[in-house]
Amino acid sequence: MKITKPIVIAITLVLTVAFVALVYFGMTHARGAPVAVPPLKRATLVSHYKTKSLDLTQGVALADWADIPGTEVELVYQVMVLPWSKALIPAVTAKSFHNDTELYVYVSWKDDAENRNLSTGEFGDAVALMFPLADDVPPSTLMMGFLGKQGVNVWHWKATQDKEFWSKESVSNDAYSDFHYPFEEQETLIVSKSALQSAISDLIAVKVTTTTAKATQNVQGRGVWDASRGEWRVVFKRALSATNLKEDAAFGHGTRKLMAFAAWAGDKGDRGGRKSISDWVQLEFR
Amino acid sequence: MIETKDKLFGVVDLNARFELTKFKPVRAILKSRWMPLLPILLNLFIFVIILLAAFTGGYSAGNYNFGIMIVWILWWVLLMMMLVPGLSRAWCMMCPFPIFSDWAQRTKLFDVKTGKLGGLNFKWPKKLSNMWVMNIAFLVTTFFSGFMTVMPFATFILLGIIILGAFIVGLVFEKRTFCLYLCPVSGFQGLYSQFATVEVRRKDWDICKNHNPKTCFVGNENGYGCPWLRTPFDFQKNTYCGMCLECLKTCPYDNMAINLRPPGVDLLVETKREPKGLDEAWKAFIMLGIAIVFYLAFQGPWGFFKDMVRGATLPGYLGYIAFHATFNLLIIPGVFFVFAYLSKRLSGNTDVSLKTIFTNFAYTLIPMGLGVWMGFSVGILLPNGSYILRVLSDPFAWGWNLFGTAQIPWTPVLTGVMGYLQGAILIVFFAFAVGYGWLLAKQIYADAKQAKRGFVPILTFLTLITLVFLWLFVG
Numbered sequence: 001m002k003i004t005k006p007i008v009i010a011i012t013l014v015l016t017v018a019f020v021a022l023v024y025f026g027m028t029h030a031r032g033a034p035v036a037v038p039p040l041k042r043a044t045l046v047s048h049y050k051t052k053s054l055d056l057t058q059g060v061a062l063a064d065w066a067d068i069p070g071t072e073v074e075l076v077y078q079v080m081v082l083p084w085s086k087a088l089i090p091a092v093t094a095k096s097f098h099n100d101t102e103l104y105v106y107v108s109w110k111d112d113a114e115n116r117n118l119s120t121g122e123f124g125d126a127v128a129l130m131f132p133l134a135d136d137v138p139p140s141t142l143m144m145g146f147l148g149k150q151g152v153n154v155w156h157w158k159a160t161q162d163k164e165f166w167s168k169e170s171v172s173n174d175a176y177s178d179f180h181y182p183f184e185e186q187e188t189l190i191v192s193k194s195a196l197q198s199a200i201s202d203l204i205a206v207k208v209t210t211t212t213a214k215a216t217q218n219v220q221g222r223g224v225w226d227a228s229r230g231e232w233r234v235v236f237k238r239a240l241s242a243t244n245l246k247e248d249a250a251f252g253h254g255t256r257k258l259m260a261f262a263a264w265a266g267d268k269g270d271r272g273g274r275k276s277i278s279d280w281v282q283l284e285f286r
Numbered sequence: 287m288i289e290t291k292d293k294l295f296g297v298v299d300l301n302a303r304f305e306l307t308k309f310k311p312v313r314a315i316l317k318s319r320w321m322p323l324l325p326i327l328l329n330l331f332i333f334v335i336i337l338l339a340a341f342t343g344g345y346s347a348g349n350y351n352f353g354i355m356i357v358w359i360l361w362w363v364l365l366m367m368m369l370v371p372g373l374s375r376a377w378c379m380m381c382p383f384p385i386f387s388d389w390a391q392r393t394k395l396f397d398v399k400t401g402k403l404g405g406l407n408f409k410w411p412k413k414l415s416n417m418w419v420m421n422i423a424f425l426v427t428t429f430f431s432g433f434m435t436v437m438p439f440a441t442f443i444l445l446g447i448i449i450l451g452a453f454i455v456g457l458v459f460e461k462r463t464f465c466l467y468l469c470p471v472s473g474f475q476g477l478y479s480q481f482a483t484v485e486v487r488r489k490d491w492d493i494c495k496n497h498n499p500k501t502c503f504v505g506n507e508n509g510y511g512c513p514w515l516r517t518p519f520d521f522q523k524n525t526y527c528g529m530c531l532e533c534l535k536t537c538p539y540d541n542m543a544i545n546l547r548p549p550g551v552d553l554l555v556e557t558k559r560e561p562k563g564l565d566e567a568w569k570a571f572i573m574l575g576i577a578i579v580f581y582l583a584f585q586g587p588w589g590f591f592k593d594m595v596r597g598a599t600l601p602g603y604l605g606y607i608a609f610h611a612t613f614n615l616l617i618i619p620g621v622f623f624v625f626a627y628l629s630k631r632l633s634g635n636t637d638v639s640l641k642t643i644f645t646n647f648a649y650t651l652i653p654m655g656l657g658v659w660m661g662f663s664v665g666i667l668l669p670n671g672s673y674i675l676r677v678l679s680d681p682f683a684w685g686w687n688l689f690g691t692a693q694i695p696w697t698p699v700l701t702g703v704m705g706y707l708q709g710a711i712l713i714v715f716f717a718f719a720v721g722y723g724w725l726l727a728k729q730i731y732a733d734a735k736q737a738k739r740g741f742v743p744i745l746t747f748l749t750l751i752t753l754v755f756l757w758l759f760v761g
Contacts, residue, residue, distance in 0.1 A: 003390065003404045008457045019450055026341050026439055077698045079669040081586070086702035207589040 044282045045071045047096035047103065049253060054104060056222040060233050065106050068095045073261050075276035081208050087268030089276040092127065092261050098240055098285060103251050105129060105236040107261065114225040114232075115266030116159040118172040123266035124160035126275075127223075127234050130260040131155075131249030133204075137258060137280075151206035153249040155219045157234050159266070162199035162223045199223065200236060204247050208273070214247050257283045290554060292725045295717075300554070304546040305489075307534070316544065317535050319396055319509075322379045330382035332356070337445060339681050343438030349673050349696070351438040352681035357445075358435045359670050363663040365475070371549065371656055374482035375475050378528040383449050384465055387456020388513075398509055407460045410467055417565035420473030421572055425614060427470045428576050429607050432583065432595035462513045465528055477569045478656050479524040480552035480649075481718075485545050486518070486527050486534075493541045494519035502533040502542065509535030518542060523552040523560045553649045553722045554729065564641075567648035568619065574651055574751070575614035577658045581758050585665050622648065625747040633731050633740030646730050647744050650723040654748060657715020658755055661708035665759070668704050672697040708759035716752040720745060 001007075046069070054064055070093040077085045092109040107127050115125045134150040160171040200221040205211040223234035242248035251257060261278040264270035290300050307313045315321055340353030348354035369377050389395055391403040433440040448469065455464035465472050488494050488502075502518040505511035509532040512518055516526055518533035533542045556562050582588060583595040590602075597603035626644040672694060679692035686692065700707070727741035728734065 003406065003457060005406060008406055008454075011457060012454050015450055015454065019446055022341075023443055023446070026344065026442065029344070074695075076696065077669075077701050079698050079701045084701050084704065209589075 042280055042282045043071055043073050043278075044284055045073075045094050045096055045105075045259070047098050047105075047251075047283060047285045049286060050097045050099055052097075053099055053102055054235065054237065056220055056235065056237060060106075060222055060224045060235050062233070065095050068097055068106075070095045070106075070108075071281070073278045073281055075261065075263060075278050078262070078273055078275050078277045081273055083272065083274050085270060085274045085276060087265055087270065087276075089263040089265055092263055092278075094261065094281070096283065098251070098253065100253075101240055103236075103238050103240050106233065107236070107263075108231055108233045109263055110230055111225070111232050111265060112230045113267040114159070114227070116163045116171060116225075118160055123264070123269065123271040124158050124171070125225075125232060125266045126156065126158040126264040126270075127232070128154055128156040128262045129236060130262065132258055133246070133249065150246075151204055151210070153247060154201075154203040154205055154211065155221070155236050155238070156201040156203055157199060157221050157223055157236065158201070159223060159225075159232075161196065161201065162221075165196045165199040166222060216243055216247075218243055218248060251283075251285060253285050255285050257285075259283045292554065292728065294548060294550070294721045294725070298548050300548055300551050302548060305543045306484075306546060307540075307543045312544075313534070313540065316531050317508075319398070319535070321531055322529075323396060325380035326382050326385055329380050330385060333382050333445070335681055337442060339677075339683075340438040340442035340445065342682055343442075345437055345439060346683065348436040348438060349670070350677060350680075350683055352677040353438045353441050354435065355670075355673050355677045357441055359666055360674055363667045366656075366659045366663045367667075370475055370478045371481060371660070372483055373529075374479040374484045374486075374524045375527060375529050376484075377475060378465060378472065379530055381465075383452045383469075384456060384462060386449075386453045387464070390453070390457055391461070392510070398505070398507055400505070400507055403461070403510075405457045405460070408458055410459050410463045414467060416467075416563060417473050417476070417569050419467055420470060421565065421569050423468065423470040424473055425572055425576070425611065428580075429610065431580065432592075432597060432606075435584070436596070461515055462528060462530075463515075466514060466526060473569050474573050476525040477566055477573065478652060478659075479527075480555075481550045481652050481656055482524055483546055483549050485524055485547055485551075486529055486531075487521075487543060487545060488519050489541050489543045491520075493539050497539065497541075501536040501538065505532070506536050506538075509533075511536070517559070521560065522555045522557055525552070525560065525566070550653055550718055550722055553652060554725055556646075556729075562645050562649060564645055567645045568615070570648050570651035570655055571618045571622065572614045573655045574658065575618040576610075577655065577662055578754070578758075579610055579613060581662055581665075581755075585662070586758070622651075622747060625743040628743035629740040632742055633736040635731050635736050635740065637732065638730055643730055643740070646726050647723065649726060650719045650744060650748060653715045653718035653722060654751060657712050657718070658751075660715070661711045661755065661759055664704060664708050664711065668700050668707075669698040670696075671699060705760040709756050712752055712755050712759065716748060719748050723748060 048068060052064075072091050072093050074091050075089050077088055079085070089109055089111070092107050095106040097104050107129075109127070111125060115123065118124060131153045132150075133153055163169050163171050197217045198220050200217075200219045202214045202217045202219045203211050204214055219236060219238045221234060221236045223232055225232050240251050240253075242250040249257065249259075258280045260280055262275045264275045270276075293299055307316060336353045336356055339351055340357075343351040343353060348358075365377055385395075387405075391405045392399045393404055427434075427444065430440060430444070434444055435441075448471075451468065452464045455468060456462075494500065497519075500517070500519050501511075503511050503516075512533060513530050514526055514528045518527075518537075521527065534540075534544075582591055584592075586592075591606075593599070594602040594606040623644055626647055627640060629647065630638070630640050630643050673696060675691040675694045679689045680686045681688075723744050724737075724741055727737040727744070731737040731740050
């Protein structure tokens, strides 16, 4: 058959209309034929109801957590934004309980070295919990930077801050240049910081590089490093009810809440965005 | 082949060739009509699955979609890291998209139809017989990168438009006009294939000179005249050779060869039929600019820019398009123009036009851009490659587990050293850019002194680009 102009025009019209119709059908039936999508298998951390409370001034005792089952949460490299992590903390073990007024979260992970000091090229170990403030969050924590306008509440425990807060020891060399420039009333390079209220920084963030300390620091915590087992154990403690719903994660008996973990190995160069992170974990209050 | 006395880095003989087709089994395979039909049919099968997966995937998560993963992770990385730098336009050889228009024109899939081909056989306008349309087509395609790389259905629409376009253009215009002048993917392959380590070339000019009619151009019972409208008996650059292998089949003297060669030889070639042009220069600028913008959007830490690219708000998205177009079409060429102008001033040469200096030195951005894209591709592959194993087993996300890999979790690989790997690749290609830049300087300017002075600004530009990307890659 000879291909003539009318044939080409007809073929073009038919194919174009067919393609547009196909696109329209696809756009209105986003997943084509109805498909039963199995729910995402998320790790679940159960926060058990207990009548006890913990006194963190006494340290972190294994016995307090012995009867609470742990949940192993796998971590992966943070590779969404630079700087990417160089080393991986493969997993953390989490436990939790709550009483009528307080929530406790216990996190432990393997780490051969205790890093509690800061210096040039020396960084501290750390762990953080992240709670979305909104309910409709993206299906993965990897996009921490895009959690919407409400953002997240982050509880960041740092081994260095823990040392400063609980042991009242300095974690870095006190050598400052131009702390007070002659003839200036104010610090020219601000190096002083407000008195620590906790070993844990209570933070909010809406995307990468927006992590900000909250005006009210509501989270307490403490960490110990077990040299014999090469393991960090950190306990977080916060009132069950939120002080400010716009900034504090809300909890309650019988409710569910998403959370995520991040951990830093200071001796491997982890700091800032160099960290290992988890996917969402379901926190269930029973 | 154009003989040159120049040696790359002072040691690499640019005339060195190793003929792969001197081995009889290789030549026999390449002369068979099953080549490249078999790889085309295989890719056609794969792309049918890609299209189905992209269509049924709709707006679902791209990382678990066969279409997204195979096209934007596997295919793209293979293209940039292996196919183009290694095998020139081997992808064009096995691309399944033009098979329908080829079939319509030839009325045969396997055998050779002698005589006039079907279709309207219009000639493509001479003014558009260059890379400009492809430059714009590729740039416009990247406006939608924030959707195509994450939303399966957007990938379906893109592939659908390309397939439909290839077919209709094939009915209207002669032979592979679509591949030559319209395909968005063709332009950068043509440009970067100048750096490839493989070429299709005639062997002995005397044989071609005395051979009439030139069957590689007009065809015979063994194969078609060059579907890419080239003259295989005398072309010197890979840019528009689609490696369709027809010339190997139609040459009765086995005078066409596939050679291994030092990378980048074509950068020094300038003939009447294949002149260095502003269209190719702009292609190099656009590719470099897109690499920067893509890095910022997909691997950078700037959330607001990611929001713009993925169209979180209409004003933001329009802002991205405006910035992207201006940056690639004006700013990068504009900055390079300043360095080209400085080159002319420093050289002291008054005979060579600024346009020649600007155009010819722009070819240094071919190895530079290829290195940048290879580095970018490493940044795609290592963190995301594990998704490929998953989608291979469950291409439609219907719960299949064909190869037992459907449950493999996302596993980034070697991301701790990734920046250094990217940096190393960049430095290697920076070295090629500098090496060829120097040889181009000697071609452009009359004597070595002028060339040395004139090369300094170009070397500065290349160094700055490398430092920018090192900063982006290594942080």
